[in-house]
Amino acid sequence: MNSRNNGAQEQDFLLAVALNAMIPLANERTLQAAYYILRGRKANQTLQDVHLYSLYPYYRLFPQLSKENWDKIVSNLLQRKLIVEIEGAGGGRKPTFAVTATGLHFAREQFGMYQMHLWLAPFNQSSLTYNTELFWQRLHLLVQTISQMAAASMNFIPVVSDRRIQQWVKMQVGDSRVRSGWKNHLADELYALWAPFPAQVQRLMVAQLSGAAQTGKTLGQLAMQQGESKFYLHVLFRFGLVSSIQRLHQEKEQFPYLHALVQIHDPENGDPRLSESASRTYALIKRGYQKDKIAKLRGIKVSTVEDHLVEMALRCREWDCSDYLHANQAAEIVSASEKLGTSRLRMIKDHLGKDVSYLQIRLALAQRQGESAP
Amino acid sequence: MKEGLEEQLHKHFGYPSFRPGQLEVIQYVMRGESVLGMLATGGGKSITYQLPAMLLPGITVVISPLISLMMDQVQQLRAIRRIPATYLNSTLDQRDAREILREIERGTYKLLYISPEKLQQPYIQTVLRRVGVALIAVDEAHCISQWGHDFRTDYLRLPEVIEKLGKPPVLAVTATATSAVQKEICELLGIKPEHIVQQPLNRDNIAIERIAVPGESERRLQVLQLMDRLTGPGIVYCSTRQAVDVLVASYQLEGKRSVHGYHGGMNSMERMMIQAQFLAGELEIIVATNAFGMGIDKSDIRFVIHYQMPASLEAYAQEIGRVGRDGKPGYAALFYVWDDVQIHQHMMEREYPNRQQLQQFTELLLKGEPFTTEMLASIDMTQDMAELLLFYAERVGIPSRSEAVASMEPDALRDCGDAIMRELEVRKRLKQQKLAEMLDYVQEREVCLRKRINHYFGDSAAGFTLQCCSSCGLNRRVYEAEEVAWTKESQEKNWDLLQALSVLLPK
Numbered sequence: 100m101n102s103r104n105n106g107a108q109e110q111d112f113l114l115a116v117a118l119n120a121m122i123p124l125a126n127e128r129t130l131q132a133a134y135y136i137l138r139g140r141k142a143n144q145t146l147q148d149v150h151l152y153s154l155y156p157y158y159r160l161f162p163q164l165s166k167e168n169w170d171k172i173v174s175n176l177l178q179r180k181l182i183v184e185i186e187g188a189g190g191g192r193k194p195t196f197a198v199t200a201t202g203l204h205f206a207r208e209q210f211g212m213y214q215m216h217l218w219l220a221p222f223n224q225s226s227l228t229y230n231t232e233l234f235w236q237r238l239h240l241l242v243q244t245i246s247q248m249a250a251a252s253m254n255f256i257p258v259v260s261d262r263r264i265q266q267w268v269k270m271q272v273g274d275s276r277v278r279s280g281w282k283n284h285l286a287d288e289l290y291a292l293w294a295p296f297p298a299q300v301q302r303l304m305v306a307q308l309s310g311a312a313q314t315g316k317t318l319g320q321l322a323m324q325q326g327e328s329k330f331y332l333h334v335l336f337r338f339g340l341v342s343s344i345q346r347l348h349q350e351k352e353q354f355p356y357l358h359a360l361v362q363i364h365d366p367e368n369g370d371p372r373l374s375e376s377a378s379r380t381y382a383l384i385k386r387g388y389q390k391d392k393i394a395k396l397r398g399i400k401v402s403t404v405e406d407h408l409v410e411m412a413l414r415c416r417e418w419d420c421s422d423y424l425h426a427n428q429a430a431e432i433v434s435a436s437e438k439l440g441t442s443r444l445r446m447i448k449d450h451l452g453k454d455v456s457y458l459q460i461r462l463a464l465a466q467r468q469g470e471s472a473p
Numbered sequence: 474m475k476e477g478l479e480e481q482l483h484k485h486f487g488y489p490s491f492r493p494g495q496l497e498v499i500q501y502v503m504r505g506e507s508v509l510g511m512l513a514t515g516g517g518k519s520i521t522y523q524l525p526a527m528l529l530p531g532i533t534v535v536i537s538p539l540i541s542l543m544m545d546q547v548q549q550l551r552a553i554r555r556i557p558a559t560y561l562n563s564t565l566d567q568r569d570a571r572e573i574l575r576e577i578e579r580g581t582y583k584l585l586y587i588s589p590e591k592l593q594q595p596y597i598q599t600v601l602r603r604v605g606v607a608l609i610a611v612d613e614a615h616c617i618s619q620w621g622h623d624f625r626t627d628y629l630r631l632p633e634v635i636e637k638l639g640k641p642p643v644l645a646v647t648a649t650a651t652s653a654v655q656k657e658i659c660e661l662l663g664i665k666p667e668h669i670v671q672q673p674l675n676r677d678n679i680a681i682e683r684i685a686v687p688g689e690s691e692r693r694l695q696v697l698q699l700m701d702r703l704t705g706p707g708i709v710y711c712s713t714r715q716a717v718d719v720l721v722a723s724y725q726l727e728g729k730r731s732v733h734g735y736h737g738g739m740n741s742m743e744r745m746m747i748q749a750q751f752l753a754g755e756l757e758i759i760v761a762t763n764a765f766g767m768g769i770d771k772s773d774i775r776f777v778i779h780y781q782m783p784a785s786l787e788a789y790a791q792e793i794g795r796v797g798r799d800g801k802p803g804y805a806a807l808f809y810v811w812d813d814v815q816i817h818q819h820m821m822e823r824e825y826p827n828r829q830q831l832q833q834f835t836e837l838l839l840k841g842e843p844f845t846t847e848m849l850a851s852i853d854m855t856q857d858m859a860e861l862l863l864f865y866a867e868r869v870g871i872p873s874r875s876e877a878v879a880s881m882e883p884d885a886l887r888d889c890g891d892a893i894m895r896e897l898e899v900r901k902r903l904k905q906q907k908l909a910e911m912l913d914y915v916q917e918r919e920v921c922l923r924k925r926i927n928h929y930f931g932d933s934a935a936g937f938t939l940q941c942c943s944s945c946g947l948n949r950r951v952y953e954a955e956e957v958a959w960t961k962e963s964q965e966k967n968w969d970l971l972q973a974l975s976v977l978l979p980k
């Protein structure tokens with residue numbers, strides 16, 4: 100397709116999207132109201148409008164849309180007589196606009212041409228709460244990491260530089276069991292997730308991802324390659340993201356691994372590597388509490404808290420347990436266990452005497468086990 | 474010592490031997506002496522502090538003004554070299570920063586990249602003192618010089634910080650510095666003048682062309698043609714983001730090759746992908762602002778075109794220096810139209826406050842409220858500009874505490890305003906001078922461009938391997954490809970999700 104043509108086509112598409120967002124707002128809101136919705140402004144008025152007029156698909160549809168660009172769209176709509184301005188009447192009424200018959204026709208025709216009813220269908224009140232960016236960044240980095248692992252070349256530069264996302268992925272692949280799960284199931288689950296989507300969307304999702312054998316393409320590059328408008332591909336991409344997240348929420352059981360992508364843990368409260376109770380203990384430890392205090396605070400037995408500490412020593416390598424176990428004690432315990440050829444606590448304790456506690460032995464052994472896990 | 478270091482170089486970085494200048498710099502550092510290394514970007518500048526960091530006890534602190542570069546380097550060190558490195562800068566939130574500081578205390582890292590303004594924080598200094606700083610590497614050291622093309626106020630506070638960190642040896646590195654700038658770096662950072670190591674500046678495999686064009690449309694036409702003809706890969710530098718977008722859009726109408734724009738206005742994921750594609754050879758040409766190229770390790774770049782005249786010879790030398798690191802022939806073309814200088818004048822105007830803004834700024838200072846982004850926007854001032862003003866305000870004796878400012882006599886405050894204005898005028902004139910030097914370079918007749926550039930940096934070398942420059946006579950055909958293949962991708966016909974996923978995630 101000719102690129103010059105593409106420009107006009109792109110402009111028409113943008114006009115149609117703007118117009119369809121504006122139709123419910125006609126005679127009631129100003130010319131700017133739709134702009135705030137498309138940009139995703141967080142102001143109360145804007146969110147109220149989204150709910151009131153069910154404009155869910157349009158909220159944050161084009162977060163990058165500049166005011167300049169918007170003004171161009173509006174003046175285009177006016178010039179082509181798709182809308183007309185209505186001046187503010189007396190009594191403090193704000194200026195508004197009306198959509199002409201030509202406008203309604205244009206909006207309907209363009210939307211039909213681009214099958215927009217299909218692409219906007221998954222958006223509703225709950226999709227408003229999805230964090231599509233987080234989902235995509237996690238998926239992107241996870242796919243890249245697993246792909247590089249499969250190719251046995253870990254010398255790669257992550258596409259996502261956000262530290263939190265990197266930590267999340269690191270956590271996913273840190274545990275050897277979970278890691279091999281991802282390796283075995285990621286492709287299958289992605290296939291199951293995306294197979295029902297239209298081919299154009301599937302292609303869009305896959306082509307943007309990076310791995311050992313491919314470098315991801317930007318949306319702009321794909322638009323160029325396919326001779327499509329970049330804005331149109333963006334709409335398709337958003338359809339792909341929201342539909343993916345929706346399925347992962349609704350069909351949890353089908354996606355035991357991918358489901359983690361839409362789980363949002365506050366690192367202070369929940370740590371997916373630990374049991375719920377242990378992760379609460381870990382959060383308190385991070386705030387500097389000692390085990391006896393934690394038991395009191397949480398109203399649980401000290402021995403339970405100690406169980407949590409052992410769980411942490413096993414699963415959370417970054418935990419510095421020196422408050423409970425010194426490095427040289429740990430070495431002593433490990434070497435005793437190796438010498439005796441046993442992991443039985445009683446035998447190790449008998450060998451080392453009263454200077455080491457059972458907790459310390461358990462911590463040292465758990466730590467060793469955690470470290471030797473591939 | 475040389476063999477031992479070479480062995481370590483191979484062990485940690487996989488290189489068989491040092492490049493010119495590297496070993497000398499490292500030897501100074503290992504002896505505990507401060508040194509200034511004049512090393513080209515991409516010419517192995519970073520090895521000179523990364524290798525000592527692995528060998529010295531304690532932590533090596535790398536000061537860098539470029540946040541994205543800092544993050545890239547740390548990523549590469551961790552992923553590719555498995556070297557324990559981290560960074561501290563304004564992009565981290567408090568919780569992350571605290572966590573990193575704890576890890577630093579535990580001795581987790583050998584290398585810390587830090588922005589100069591973070592290093593001012595007393596708490597961070599305390600932690601670093603406790604851990605023991607083995608070496609302070611000052612990257613882009615020319616930023617400390619008021620005579621440099623890229624002076625940064627927070628660099629001028631570094632000598633004080635170095636003192637507070639217990640005066641560890643300092644390694645200052647820069648790619649481009651005139652002798653006046655070198656002298657100032659040495660004085661401020663306490664480096665003996667005889668401890669300057671200079672990599673040979675002359676790049677004998679790069680042919681240099683200078684092309685005057687009558688106007689914008691002629692220029693665009695010529696650049697678009699060259700983009701299709703020159704042997705790639707290559708970079709086209711533009712002065713503004715807008716120029717990048719326009720050039721890319723017009724190339725994509727007719728051009729045959731895979732080309733993409735790159736500038737600070739794009740999101741970080743997009744920039745990472747574009748960079749990765751260029752490194753992997755999937756993209757042939759990048760059209761970029763000067764945001765692209767720092768820290769890019771690609772040795773087979775065959776050409777750099779400057780769409781407009783850059784702001785200084787320093788910037789120019791640095792950017793064409795990215796061509797042909799593999800030693801094979803490369804080509805650099807600089808296009809200019811007489812009013813290119815206007816773009817830079819305009820940018821400079823925006824960089825420095827005018828009298829009225831200065832007035833508004835001192836009023837804000839008097840109110841004693843912190844400078845928020847909104848507040849600065851209300852007087853049409855950037856964060857950089859505000860920092861520059863704060864720095865000069867301090868220098869001319871306006872106290873940093875607001876109560877003290879409030880108690881100043883209006884006359885005294887006005888005098889201070891005048892003093893700040895004078896300081897700013899000096900800075901501005903300096904930049905003007907850099908620009909004038911660049912303008913001289915593009916306009917001078919009959920002078921060998923290679924000698925001209927080298928001479929500017931105090932080097933008299935003039936050798937070349939294939940062709941010298943357009944003044945000495947140059948046949949551009951040599952750098953054009955025999956036949957340019959159509960590399961703009963078109964869509965593959967059959968789509969199969971299962972197959973596509975198996976390429977991405979092979980079992």
Ligand SMILES: [Zn+2]
Pocket residue numbers: 920921922923924941942943944945
């Ligand atoms: Zn010459």
